[in-house]
Amino acid sequence: MTGRLRKDLPIGLLLATITFVAYYGVLHAGFNNYDDSQYLTENPAIKAGLTAESVEWAFTTGYAGNWHPLTWLSHMLDWQLFGAQAGPHHLISLLFHIANSVLLFVLLRSMTGALWRSAIVAAIFAWHPVHVESVAWVAERKDVLSTFFWLLTLLAYVAYARRGGWLRYCLVVVCFVLGLMSKPMVVTLPLILFLMDFWPLERIKIGTFWKTMSSSGSTSGNWYPAEWKRLVLEKLPLLILAGISSWITLEVQVGGGAVSLTNLTLSDRIQNALVSYVRYLGKLFWPRKLAVFYPYHYGWSFWQVGAAALLIASLLLLAIYKMRRSPFLITGWLWYLIAMVPVIGLIQVGEQSIADRYTYIPSIGLFVAVVWGVLELFSSLPLRNWILGTGTSLLLSACVVCTIIQVSYWKTSETLFSHALEATKDNVVAEYNLGQALSTAGKMDAAVPHYREALRIQPNHARAQNNLGLALYMAGKAEEATHHYSEALKIDPNAEEFHFNYGLALASLGRVDEAIEQHSECARLMPEHAENHFTLASLLVRKQQFEPAVLEYSETIKYKPEHVGAHLGLALVLNQLGRIPIAVEQYEETLRLSPNVVIALNNLAWIYSTHPDQSVRNGGRAVELARHACELTENQQPVLLGTLGAALAEAGQFKQAVEAAKKAQAMAEAAKMPDIAEKNAKLEKLYVSEKPFREEMALLSNSQEAANH
Structure with missing residues (x-):
């Protein structure tokens, strides 16, 4: 082991260990309801794992306004290995963050030779609480994954810059492409390579430039020396790849959520970008009130924009002024400014004004400038x-403590968005998502005020209207719920979910015709919504519209073949319409899917016992079904005992049939069910004469009695 490795290895191990301890809490966090559901838990392509179809999807989709196939593949592999267990998904993201921290240390150490400065920068990067979002949020896997390849690209570039060779250059290109396929924010990396050429690699000699300047200030000779041309040319393939990635990203974001210039003027975007640069500085130097979402701020004042621009320009001028003596300042400051460009808001995607996760790569430059600068500043002090x-x-101890605290907020959606509301104001996303988290936990009364607050902030929030209606409906306030469903549909009349929920509320109020209208519209908008077809079929049965009900039950089964209720409902309706052979098939399918459905057991046993067509009757099967139904109800249902008597008679077991009829009669009389008692008295006489019962259409009344008891 070399002397350098003996020094570096313990630092790397300590860095990794403390990072794991600081982030240990993420292993006990769940998925959150903000993007994790869209990206993973409700994404069929991810849940399918690594298949030919899902891999093709990853490379061709612009889903969620992003093209990052490598990130999708990493999620697919995780889901294939770990399924819906959130802990291992978090662990993989944490391992990437640890790897990034160690790689950053190795990179800085290899470029500068500075042991402790490199270690401090890597430690701040690893333990800074503003980076918790990138690690603790599974949907932000793209941050840690793209940074992994960003750092590998830089390491490969250092090797190429020092030793040359096409293989090393090809490695640079491959790592860069993998980074672009993880998150397109990596597009600025070729420009960062120019900065590294200046410092710390010193491939660009500042004296070379100054020597080309004449004393009068004009250029003399060739303004770009040959070495500059070579440096530009070697970046050209990377710049072309970055351009292609940027074009793809713009295409998918325009189709997936980029805010158009009709909503935000270019002036608005530039003003927000300038202020955001300073706000990010504030978060990095004083990380308080960190939140998963910061609402977009419209209309920054002139002095705020002016002060931000002045600060940015002043720091840039200072870095230029100190460029000869302290080249790390210009490299670090420009790293921060350039790396932030793709996410600074010039092309606005989403509703956030800033986001902690956007600092993950840009902050590295700032940390380098500050650490190297502070150590230089104090170099002559006693x-x-x-x-x-x-x-x-x-400083590092404070970072670790703050990170541990920040990680704790990511345990559940409830803790995450409760903290966001403490850290921000008028936060519609936090109000809505907290309401959603509380609703999912069954805390409807607690969810309602958060949905109301979301609507106060953003009255046209259709989903908040819908979810408020749903929370009220679940709390037993169906009448009030219908108002909010109606309001939601005024905002978004094509949301099938709103029609479905509205229909449920109307049906619960007995407004069946209106409910049928809503569920019919839902079926038009989303034909594959199986549960909607089932609900619509049930409502049609209530209105005695049996033929349309058959169609809706059939549609339910088409889209959800394992739907027990649909098979049972279809069997009952077909029986009512006299289509007994098809009804028998549906009863049998019901019992295949769920063997303990009592009404299916009873009705099928009755058909097999009493149907006039000998080819339909099956005494042995009838006895089996009827006995099972009686066992499930502990022989306490007179209707089921009556069916057992009919089955025994069909099987030729008349003595037991008589006993079953007597028990059914006595039990019905005790329960004050005179119709059932009278019917079984007649059946008893029939069985005494050793005759089974035959009935054309007896099943419907019998099944209704079974359903009611």
């Missing part, structure tokens, strides 16, 4: 090592 050592220890 007790320098003691001051810097104590200050660094306190």
Whole structure:
């Protein structure tokens, strides 16, 4: 083991260990209801695992306004290995973050030779609480994955810059492409390579430029020396790849959520971008009130925009002024400014003004500039090592503690968005998602005020109207719920879910005709909604519209073949319409799917016992079904005992049939069910004469009695 490795290895291991401890809480966090559902838990392509179809989907989809096939593949592999267990998904993201922290240390150490400065930058990157979002949010796997390849690209580039060779250059290109396929934010990397050429690689000599300047200020000779041309040409393939990735990203984002210029003017975007640069600085230097979502702020004041622009320009001028003596300042500051460009809001996607996750790569440049700058600033002070050592220890300890606290907020959607509401104001996303989390947990009364607050902030929030209606409906306030469903449909009349929920509420109020209208519209908008077809069929049965009900039950089965209720409902309706052979098939399918459905057992046993067509009757099967139904109800249902008597008679077991009829009669009399008692008295006489019962259409009344008891 070399002397350098003996120094570096313990630092790398310590960095990895403390990072794991700081983020340990993510292993006990669940999936959240903000993007995790869209990206993973409700995404059929991801849940299918790694298949030929899902891999093709990953490379061809612009789903969720993104093209990042490698990220999709990583989620697919996780789902195939771990399924719906959230802990392992979080672990993989954490391992990537640990790897990124160690790679950053290795990169800086290899480029600069500075041991402790490299270690401090890597530690701040690893333990800074603003980076918790990128690690603890499974849907943000693209952050840690793309940064992994970003750092590998830089390491490969360092090797190429020092030793040359096409193989090393090809490795740079491959790592860069993998980064682009993880998250298109990597497009700025070729420009970062130019910065690295200046410092710390020193492939661009600042003196070379100044020597081409004449004393009068004009250029003399060739303004771009040959070495500059070579540096530009070697970046050209990377710039072309970045351009292609940017074009793909713009295409999918326009179709998947990029806010158009009709909503935000270019002036609005530039103003927000300038202020956002400074807001990110604030989060990095004083990470308080961190939230999963920061609402977009419209109309920054002139002094806020002006102050932000002045600060950015001043820091840039300072870095340029110190460029000869402290080249790390210009490299670090421009790294921050350039790497942030894709997410600074010039092309606005989503409703957020800023996002903690967007600092993951840009912050590296800032950390480098600050750490190198502070150490240089204190270089001539007495007790320098003691001051810097104590200050660094306190800073890193504070980062670890703050990260542990920040991680705890990501345990559930409820804790995540409750904290977001504490950290921000007028946050419609946090109000809505907290309401959704509370609703999912069955806390309807607690969810209602958050949906109302979301609507106060954004009155045209259709989903908040719908979810408020659903929460009220579940809380037993169906009448009030219908108002909110109606309002939701005014905003978005083509949302099939709203029609479905509205129909349920109307049906519960006895407004069946209106409910049928809503479910019919839902079926038109989303023909594959199986549960809607089933609900519509049930409502049609209530209106005695049996033929349309048959069609709706059939549609339910078409889209959800294992739907027990649909098979049973179809069997009952077919029986009512006299289509007994087909009804028998549906009863049998019901019992195949769910063997303990009592009404199916009873009705099928009755058909097999009493049908006038000998080819339909089956005494042995009837006895089996009827006995099972009686066992399930502990022989306490007179209707079922009566069916057992009919089955025994069909099987030629008249003595037992008589006993069953007597029991049914006595039990019905005790339960004050005179019709059932009278019917079984007649059946008893028939069985005494050793004659089975035959009935053309006896099943419907019998099944109704079974259903009611």
